[in-house]
Amino acid sequence: MNMIDIDLEACDGCKICYKACFVDVFRWDEAAKRPQVAYPEDCVQCNLCELNCPTGAINVIVDWNKPFPSVLEHGPRYPE
Amino acid sequence: MKALGDLGIVHDTEVLIVGGGIAGLTAAIATKEKSPATQVLVVEKNFSGWAGQANKGAGVFMFLGPDDPVERFLDYHTHNIGCFLEDQELLALFAAESQATIENLDSWCHTFCRNADGSLAVDTFKPGLPWRLAAAEHDTQMKAQRYAKRLGVDFLEKTMVVDVLKEGAASGNAPPAAGTSRAAGAIGFSLLDGSCHLFRAKAVILATGGQSYRIMSMWNGARGDGIAAAYRTGAQVRNAEFGAFMQLVNKRSKEPLLGAEDALYNAKGECLSSWRREFEPDVDSMAGAVWYREMLAGNGPIVTHNDENWLLQHTTKRTEKGGHGDDTPELWNRPKAEAFWERLLSKTAAADGRGPVSEVFPGFLGEFSPVRVDHQMATTVAGLYAIGNTATSGCAMAGAVPASPGRIRGKALTSSAWMGIRAGAAVLDYVGEVPPGQPDADLAAALKKQIFAPLRRHEQSRGPGLEPIDLVRQVQAAIAPVGYSIYKKKGRMEEALGLVLEAQGRIPELSADDPHHLAAANEARAMILCAEMFYRASLAREESRGWHLREDFPERNDAMWLKWILLQDQDGEMHVSTEEVPVHHYPFQP
Numbered sequence: 001m002n003m004i005d006i007d008l009e010a011c012d013g014c015k016i017c018y019k020a021c022f023v024d025v026f027r028w029d030e031a032a033k034r035p036q037v038a039y040p041e042d043c044v045q046c047n048l049c050e051l052n053c054p055t056g057a058i059n060v061i062v063d064w065n066k067p068f069p070s071v072l073e074h075g076p077r078y079p080e
Numbered sequence: 081m082k083a084l085g086d087l088g089i090v091h092d093t094e095v096l097i098v099g100g101g102i103a104g105l106t107a108a109i110a111t112k113e114k115s116p117a118t119q120v121l122v123v124e125k126n127f128s129g130w131a132g133q134a135n136k137g138a139g140v141f142m143f144l145g146p147d148d149p150v151e152r153f154l155d156y157h158t159h160n161i162g163c164f165l166e167d168q169e170l171l172a173l174f175a176a177e178s179q180a181t182i183e184n185l186d187s188w189c190h191t192f193c194r195n196a197d198g199s200l201a202v203d204t205f206k207p208g209l210p211w212r213l214a215a216a217e218h219d220t221q222m223k224a225q226r227y228a229k230r231l232g233v234d235f236l237e238k239t240m241v242v243d244v245l246k247e248g249a250a251s252g253n254a255p256p257a258a259g260t261s262r263a264a265g266a267i268g269f270s271l272l273d274g275s276c277h278l279f280r281a282k283a284v285i286l287a288t289g290g291q292s293y294r295i296m297s298m299w300n301g302a303r304g305d306g307i308a309a310a311y312r313t314g315a316q317v318r319n320a321e322f323g324a325f326m327q328l329v330n331k332r333s334k335e336p337l338l339g340a341e342d343a344l345y346n347a348k349g350e351c352l353s354s355w356r357r358e359f360e361p362d363v364d365s366m367a368g369a370v371w372y373r374e375m376l377a378g379n380g381p382i383v384t385h386n387d388e389n390w391l392l393q394h395t396t397k398r399t400e401k402g403g404h405g406d407d408t409p410e411l412w413n414r415p416k417a418e419a420f421w422e423r424l425l426s427k428t429a430a431a432d433g434r435g436p437v438s439e440v441f442p443g444f445l446g447e448f449s450p451v452r453v454d455h456q457m458a459t460t461v462a463g464l465y466a467i468g469n470t471a472t473s474g475c476a477m478a479g480a481v482p483a484s485p486g487r488i489r490g491k492a493l494t495s496s497a498w499m500g501i502r503a504g505a506a507v508l509d510y511v512g513e514v515p516p517g518q519p520d521a522d523l524a525a526a527l528k529k530q531i532f533a534p535l536r537r538h539e540q541s542r543g544p545g546l547e548p549i550d551l552v553r554q555v556q557a558a559i560a561p562v563g564y565s566i567y568k569k570k571g572r573m574e575e576a577l578g579l580v581l582e583a584q585g586r587i588p589e590l591s592a593d594d595p596h597h598l599a600a601a602n603e604a605r606a607m608i609l610c611a612e613m614f615y616r617a618s619l620a621r622e623e624s625r626g627w628h629l630r631e632d633f634p635e636r637n638d639a640m641w642l643k644w645i646l647l648q649d650q651d652g653e654m655h656v657s658t659e660e661v662p663v664h665h666y667p668f669q670p
């Protein structure tokens with residue numbers, strides 16, 4: 001799973017990261033005026049939250065071993 | 081008889097656009113520019129301007145300039161890309177209007193790279209190919225969204241539309257039969273609080289992108305919702321057998337390595353790229369077949385030699401300062417797009433390394449886009465339109481290739497914008513003639529029950545139910561393997577279809593604990609339906625043509641198969657039929 005590391009001290013509550021995500025990873029905490037990383041398991045490292053954060057508070061740490069479907073898996077069953 | 085208002089929050093509009101990517105936005109702008117008084121509402125699952133594919137590294141637009149004859153383009157396209165399954169009239173129309181589409185878009189967004197004299201900065205993909213490329217900055221979508229807002233387009237964000245609502249009597253859970261009533265709205269829910277939203281409209285435009293099965297990173301948002309909604313409401317689907325786009329990707333990061341197919345080698349050091357011709361437009365499915373055969377023969381791993389990858393070298397040069405010829409300092413100056421790529425590449429380099437040789441495999445992108453539309457972007461259901469990646473194959477302008485991109489890099493964006501602009505004009509004619517939509521409330525109630533079922537199941541059951549992601553993985557395992565979806569054969573496809581139908585049988589077990597997972601559950605349903613369409617159409621086409629490669633029918637068969645394969649729901653069954661391509665009325669014949 002990717003890790004979306006947010007420095008909440010540096011964050012100024014602009015909401016950009018929350019809006020930038022195209023796969024619904026964030027929720028917005030209205031009371032704290034800060035982003036919540038609600039569904040990190042869905043992050044696919046587009047990096048748009050990180051790139052567009054005006055305070056540089058976000059770091060998306062990529063897990064390159066996330067589950068990925070095999071493209072050959074059934075192959076050995078078809079020696080033909 | 082229920083009232084719509086009893087079911088949730090009701091929104092009234094004239095033109096309802098589902099999906100606020102580049103296609104949905106251009107449709108909204110085109111409608112509103114021409115007719116400011118017409119109400120236009122864009123419903124977007126995430127945030128319009130940010131979501132969608134056009135800002136995930138995209139930005140290259142193909143077009144035909146004044147010196148590019150449409151005939152030459154059609155000639156090349158029919159012979160080398162679409163293999164005579166094109167609707168040549170529509171393709172000619174698109175080609176003729178492609179430059180105007182770009183100029184139109186640029187007049188709204190001002191994001192295209194231009195030369196000092198104000199002309200478009202233009203390049204070729206490969207010398208000799210009969211089209212050109214222009215490039216826009218990475219924030220084109222964002223600027224289009226702002227412009228649409230200024231024009232008075234309304235937006236509802238973080239709301240997922242699941243089904244189209246129709247007028248007319250419905251019985252039980254079954255929507256009225258195709259053609260019996262018109263589309264009059266849609267139903268969905270808020271991703272934030274799970275509230276049910278209903279839309280009453282005169283016309284509905286589906287612009288939810290394609291189906292990419294949540295496999296590849298940047299294509300992850302394409303989850304086929306609009307395709308499934310169109311099919312479930314009775315719309316016809318066309319060219320579903322071609323929705324299997326793939327690119328060779330780096331083994332570890334799974335990010336595409338463009339042009340890798342031109343320099344493939346097996347573990348014995350044998351070059352595998354002999355089928356690639358000099359004027360090959362872009363990647364083809366043969367790259368997947370070659371990879372598969374070599375792997376099965378025990379000749380893996382398969383690698384690509386980056387210094388022999390012409391496209392990689394050329395693309396790098398195009399964006400490097402001082403890199404493109406002597407007198408062009410920078411052809412395309414796109415700081416935002418470059419920042420995007422630099423960030424991504426610096427991270428992937430940590431995974432893949434940056435050596436001269438890269439191990440690759442075929443990554444499945446799908447880009448399934450089969451909703452059938454006519455030249456006005458109208459589906460076979462009255463009042464229902466589809467554009468962009470929802471309908472690029474279905475409109476048939478690309479022929480026998482996954483579309484978009486349809487083996488022309490840069491065609492996806494131009495065609496999405498073009499389809500949007502065209503739909504905007506057509507929909508205005510339509511809404512001028514029809515009264516406000518009156519969606520059938522009983523049908524809406526039945527659909528609501530189905531949409532929210534996974535939430536109810538979670539509340540009612542004590543043990544954990546079936547998580548949507550588990551079903552998604554089951555579909556991925558049935559679609560991603562090359563031997564199933566790229567290099568096809570009857571027995572293997574039947575096996576894959578069996579896996580898909582097994583997944584379908586598990587839909588009643590789906591469970592969701594919140595609106596985010598409810599979205600995933602409804603997306604999983606769409607994925608299952610799309611995969612079924614793909615295999616039913618693929619099994620029907622007993623020949624090889626264009627992207628569609630059959631191990632058991634390796635030859636193209638023009639005598640039998642100058643036909644489109646059509647799919648349509650008939651009483652819950654996926655009905656397969658064919659239609660002759662009117663190729664003798666077109667300028668080019670095989």
Ligand SMILES: Cc1cc2nc3c(=O)[nH]c(=O)nc-3n(C[C@H](O)[C@H](O)[C@H](O)COP(=O)(O)OP(=O)(O)OC[C@H]3O[C@@H](n4cnc5c(N)ncnc54)[C@H](O)[C@@H]3O)c2cc1C
Pocket residue numbers: 098099100101102103104123124125126127128131132133134135136137138139140141142239240241242287288289290298299301302303305306467468469470484485489490491492493494496
């Ligand atoms: C990495 C990458 C690079 C690319 N490069 C190029 C390029 O250089 N040139 C080119 O021509 N093409 C390129 N493409 C393809 C091009 O970007 C797409 O074809 C085009 O952007 C598709 O636009 P669209 O509006 O049809 O769909 P999308 O961009 O997918 O937009 C669909 C929108 O609908 C929303 N949505 C989905 N489901 C629902 C729902 N149920 N309810 C409400 N809203 C929903 C989504 O959130 C999204 O905002 C690239 C694609 C990728 C991923």
Ligand code: SF4
Pocket residue numbers: 004020021022023024025042043044045046047048049050060
């Ligand atoms: S990197 Fe992209 S996908 Fe991941 S959280 Fe940020 S915006 Fe979302």
Ligand code: SF4
Pocket residue numbers: 006010011012013014015016017018034035049052053054055056057058
């Ligand atoms: S983009 Fe950065 S500053 Fe803005 S809310 Fe997110 S973390 Fe905070």
